[in-house]
Amino acid sequence: MKIKWFGHSCFLLTSDNGIRILTDPFNEQVGYPLPETRADIVTTSHDHYDHDNVEIIKGSYKHIKGIGDFTYDNITIRGVSTFHDEMGGAKRGKNTVFIYSIDDITICHLGDLGHALSQEQIKEIGKVDVLLVPIGGVYTIDGNTAIEVIKLLKPRISIPMHYKTEHLSFELDGLDSFLSKISGKRANCNEIVLNKDSLSEYSEILALDYL
Template sequence: MKLTWFGHACFLIEHQDIRILTDPFDSSVGYKVPNVSVDIVTESHQHFDHNAHHLLKGDFQLIKELGEYSFKKLRIKGVKSFHDEAGGSRRGTNIVFVFEFSDWTVAHLGDLGHVLNPQQVEQIGQVNVLLIPVGGTFTVGPEEAKKIVEHLQPNVVVPMHYKTKYIKFDLRPVEDFLKLFTNVKRLSESAFELTEEVKSHRAVVYVPSI
């Protein structure tokens, strides 16, 4: 399993000859627009910093609605959630995408704005890798994100959607989230690979560079 973080909520997930790009952004966000070829693009909601699939090249399957999808041996599940704590009345709905490979499960929480309820936790299921927003303002902040980690109990946690020197939004820094955890791995690159060994771990936080 290989993941590459392009910034914000955008990741390239590569496994079993399948390439998935999550929540592509446009250049106004502050990061470089990804220049990659992929099989699938998912968009958790239709805000400009998460839905810029029109800037991508090549042919791909676009998934931006709730439901269940399949591609080769991959199963994708969209779980309904909200962009705020008010049932979506302020910022609309959000889709949590769960990518179920034969041997790995990755959950991308998009711009989740609230702590998950028991039904959502059950729908998401057992997760190996959790890609979770932590910057607050438009999503859950560090404290709420920690509660979500405790509920889902993933092997690996990758924070996203937080303040960096590139981003133009007023978000909290990742350090506010990291101080809530004891096992943190700061990486020197934006891309990293996960082996079967990490499945014996619990809530190890990986922080890729950008």
Template sequence: MKLKWWGHAAFQITSEDGLKILTDPYDDQVGYKPIVEEVDLVTVSHDHFDHNAVDILPGNPEVFRKTGTFDYKGIKIKGVKSYHDKAGGQERGENIIFTVEVDGFRVCHLGDLGHLPDEALIKQIGDIDILLTPVGGTFTIDHEEAYQTTRILNPSIIVPMHFKTEVLTFDISGVERFTDHFPPEQVQVIGDSEINIKKLPDKQVICVLDYH
């Protein structure tokens, strides 16, 4: 399985069979390069412009933007309801956490989660291997809440997203405030936008990808 970070909350997951999944595509207001690669399916956590720009993607992908359990060409997809804020969605609305099963790995994308997961939500998400989590705060959980969330969900691989970079137009925190919660030997700064995951590590690692 290959995991590529286009930027912000947009990841491309490519299975060994070549099926391509894209999460939360952004539009050109965000600052990252346009997503130019055709994909087979897209998950959308919520309808904000920096997460739902399906209409500007190339091709004609299948789009999942609701809760439930789905199957697409052997890929299992599960979407569970959460919120974009700490007020039950009253401030920024609902958010869908998507988990996809690819090549035997369970990859969980938290979208713009705005609160710590409670026991009911943890149970709905279930066991996961790879966690894609926002860490920048302001519009999502912040670095401390993201750290607490990783402790709760306990994945083998943690990939931070939705943080300040030199091209992002949003005023949110950088990734270092999140990675500082972990021992240096646990943090891997990849220096590339893509990693190839063939097996899970023996010990939990944080993989900081570079945007495409």
């Protein structure tokens, strides 16, 4: 399978048989070039402009939002309820964490998670091979809490997202701050190709490029 990062929290997950899943597409206000892609499935973690711009997707697709279990072809997707802040959603509402099982690899997209995970949520998420984790603070968990979440979920690979770059139009903590606290590697590409056997070939913390 392939994982491609378009910036912010938007990834394209492509299975070996060509099924395409797009996560949290953003609009032009965010600052990154808009993804120009087709998708079979689009998941949105919550209804904010930097995560739910499904109108840009070409062709027909299935839009998945909210909690529950979903199946498409041989892919399974689970939505787990969390919050967009540390006050039980009082400030910014709910957030859905999505877990995708694709080609025997489990990917977890934390969306705009705003708090440390509870033991119940960790159990519901289950085993994770690849974690897509926000690190920028302000609207999500910051780097310190992201490291706590990584230690609890124990993924083989963690890919940071939702942080300040030269393209992002609003202020968040940057990648350097996060990497100063945990050993990781910057990839000089926006896409990686994975299978069950190749997971160990990548750094445990892998920051993709978005260009």
